[in-house]
Amino acid sequence: xxxxxxxxxxxxxxxxxxxxxxxxxxxxxxxxxxxxxxxxxxxxxxxxxxxxxxxxxxxxxxxxxxxxxxxxxxxxxxxxxxxxxxxxxxxxxxxxxxxxxxxxxxxxxxxxxxxxxxxxxxxxxxxxxxxxxxxxxxxxxxxxxxxxxxxxxxxxxxxxxxxxxxxxxxxxxxxxxxxxxxxxxxxxxxxxxxxxxxxxxxxxxxxxxxxxxxxxxxxxxxxxxxxxxxxxxxxxxxxxxxxxxxxxxxxxxxxxxxxxxxxxxxxxxxxxxxxxxxxxxxxxxxxxxxxxxxxxxxxxxxxxxxxxxxxxxxxxxxxxxxxxxxxxxxxxxxx
Ligand code: ACO
Numbered sequence: 107x108x109x110x111x112x113x114x115x116x117x118x119x120x121x122x123x124x125x126x127x128x129x130x131x132x133x134x135x136x137x138x139x140x141x142x143x144x145x146x147x148x149x150x151x152x153x154x155x156x157x158x159x160x161x162x163x164x165x166x167x168x169x170x171x172x173x174x175x176x177x178x179x180x181x182x183x184x185x186x187x188x189x190x191x192x193x194x195x196x197x198x199x200x201x202x203x204x205x206x207x208x209x210x211x212x213x214x215x216x217x218x219x220x221x222x223x224x225x226x227x228x229x230x231x232x233x234x235x236x237x238x239x240x241x242x243x244x245x246x247x248x249x250x251x252x253x254x255x256x257x258x259x260x261x262x263x264x265x266x267x268x269x270x271x272x273x274x275x276x277x278x279x280x281x282x283x284x285x286x287x288x289x290x291x292x293x294x295x296x297x298x299x300x301x302x303x304x305x306x307x308x309x310x311x312x313x314x315x316x317x318x319x320x321x322x323x324x325x326x327x328x329x330x331x332x333x334x335x336x337x338x339x340x341x342x343x344x345x346x347x348x349x350x351x352x353x354x355x356x357x358x359x360x361x362x363x364x365x366x367x368x369x370x371x372x373x374x375x376x377x378x379x380x381x382x383x384x385x386x387x388x389x390x391x392x393x394x395x396x397x398x399x400x401x402x403x404x405x406x407x408x409x410x411x412x413x414x415x416x417x418x419x420x421x422x423x424x425x426x427x428x429x430x431x432x433x434x435x436x437x438x439x440x441x
Contacts, residue, residue: 112285113233113244113276114437119171120272120404121164122153122391127253127268136261143265148367152268152392154253160194161251162203164271168400169208169245172273176438180208183275184241186215187232189224189248189396191425192255193217196307204247213245221301222363222424224248224396225272226291229420229432232276233286239278247273249397255303257323266366267324268392272400277437284415284437290346291430297334301326301425335369338429339421340376346431347419354379356417357433359406363422364388364398373421385411395424412436 128151129140143149155164165188173180186201186208193200201215220227225248232244249271258264279285304310305321312322339362347353354360360383362370367388374384385402394401399420406412416436423429 107288108281109237110281111237111239111278112281112283113236114279114283114285115434116275116277117172117176117438118272118274118400118403118407119168119173119175120270120401121167121171122270122401123155123159123164125154125156126151127154132265135258136264138261138265146368147266148386148388149265149392150389153270155251155269161190161192161249161271162194162200162207164249164251164269165200165204165247165273166207168247168249168271168273169204172245172275176275178275180210181212183210183213183243183245185235185244186210186213187218187228187244187246188215189218189220189228189246190250191219191221191224191395192250192252201247220424220428221426222365222393222395222398223291223422223426223428223430225399226289226420226422226430226432227428229286230289230291230430233289236276236278243275243277245273245275247271248400250395252324252393252395255306255322255324257320260323262328263324263326266393268394270391270394270397270401272397272404274400274403279437284435286432286434288346288350289430289432290342291428292338292342294427297427300330332366332369334427335365335423336372336376338427339363339369339373339423339431342429342431343373343377343419343421346433350433352433357383357419358416359383359385359411359418361385361399361402361406361418361420363424364391364402365393365423414438
């Protein structure tokens with residue numbers, strides 16, 4: 107989209123908990139096998155917070171690394187948006203805690219809740235604020251601490267999720283420079299009951315009966331989510347490419363939300379992308395909900411695949427249902 111100001115992605119930082127939860131450990135908890143998990147999901151291991159380790163800890167560490175890579179002090183940041191469904195508390199917004207701990211003295215902050223589509227939603231919001239001239243620099247943090255919401259007796263869900271967080275610094279740049287070129291999003295609330303944490307808001311009070319029912323754990327209809335994810339991620343990428351006059355061959359990297367390796371491979375095949383375009387790290391981290399895309403960006407940067415000028419197609423799907431895609435050119439340095 108032509109704009110006078112473009113939101114440039116200057117740097118990315120990431121943070122994962124130290125504690126590893128591998129498939130062998132899950133084999134001792136539920137009736138599953140390393141072979142089933144690897145072949146059905148592509149996941150070998152995931153990370154898990156320790157007692158007393160919070161999303162804010164992962165967010166602050168991600169932001170510090172991101173700012174250090176951008177060569178900036180925290181005072182240079184105008185705003186902090188944290189895309190998460192699992193902040194330290196439902197109130198206050200964790201972005202305020204992050205602002206304080208970073209000593210980002212000039213920055214406002216708020217949270218943005220849109221499950222696995224949180225990073226794409228955050229890119230849409232932050233880039234619009236920058237393009238409108240209201241902000242110079244925004245730290246977009248995206249991540250989740252999923253493991254407290256997972257029933258480690260439910261083999262359908264406990265194998266999928268992990269904890270992790272990333273942060274991207276978006277900065278105002280020239281309209282013809284690198285940055286966020288276009289995005290699109292969609293919603294279909296008819297899917298709300300197919301993937302949710304029932305006792306996590308105002309609808310169900312956290313009573314002993316609710317806890318006994320396990321309403322505080324994530325529930326999903328996995329097969330339906332799987333099918334909708336493939337369809338909407340593929341279609342939103344196709345629409346975005348088409349309206350920008352691009353083909354998949356014009357893209358260097360395809361960075362999908364990391365929910366299941368089979369979902370990603372299926373989307374990549376439907377888009378007719380080449381295998382080397384797809385960025386995947388789900389084998390090591392599982393599904394970190396809002397965190398997967400910036401974590402994949404951080405890995406692609408570390409292994410030299412994401413460099414200044416890289417043309418990147420991002421796509422996500424999650425609870426809601428909510429989905430979206432972003433086309434951007436990477437503006438940061440390669441370190
Ligand atoms: N180990 C062994 N067997 C299992 C396990 C397990 N961990 N989990 C399920 N099974 C069994 C089922 O009970 C079923 O057995 P049955 O045939 O005797 O009934 C069999 O395996 C097949 O089950 P399906 O649900 O059909 O398996 P599927 O191939 O669909 O894989 C999965 C399940 C991995 C959950 C898949 O549907 C999926 O990834 N869905 C997307 C869910 C998702 O990503 N949610 C995250 C949030 S949304 C997002 O990020 C996009």
